[in-house]
Amino acid sequence: MKFSNLKIGTRLGITFGFIALLTVMLGGFSYSEFSMIENSWNRYRTLAKPKLDATNHADESLGQGIQHFKNFIMRGKDYEQRFNAEMTNIDAAMTAYEKLGSLTAVEKAEIxxxxxxxxxxxxxxxxxxxxxxxxxxxxxxxxxxxGADQAIKSALGKLEAVAEEQIKETSVIVNREIVNGERMAVIASTLTVLLTVVFA
Known part of the structure; x- marks a missing residue:
């Protein structure tokens, strides 16, 4: 039986049925994509970004500590106490990093x-x-x-690289899912138009 011989109501029913099916499929796909984006964002917000913040904070304290060390050698005064306070800040930053969890063997070793x-x-x-x-x-x-500061500087640099790589991975995932969603929307729209033409 030719589609052209079907009653208009039947053809419309078939068309709307296919469109409804496409809508459900697109909705399911969109839900899956948005869930992956949400998971990636949560990982960035609760893990990758805080790790980078912790290493940056430690690096800033190291810079201050180096300056206090130099000042102590030249001037004495209370620069030794200031230096030790910055070292305590670095250790606190590493503790904050550890509490984030999900540490790799490399991260544990560098800490x-x-x-x-x-x-x-x-x-x-x-x-x-x-x-x-x-x-x-x-x-x-x-x-x-x-060179007494080099061990700390080197380890912090590696931890920072790990955090930046995790942020980069998150960005890649989010961008990929957005592109996939756009492609699916285009495919669904194209199929809807074709179905309308065929069954109209």
């Missing part, structure tokens, strides 16, 4: 390197204080403790 670096850096300023007390010059002290 431990940060903490080991903090201990070594604290020991370096203690050694600098002893050398100052014995009359050692600035150049001599600087030479004895040179």
């Amino acid at each position: 431990e390197k940060v903490r080991s670096g903090i201990a070594a850096y604290r020991e370096a300023i203690r050694k600098a204080a002893e050398m100052k007390a014995t009359g050692a010059g600035i150049a001599e002290i600087d030479s004895a403790i040179k």
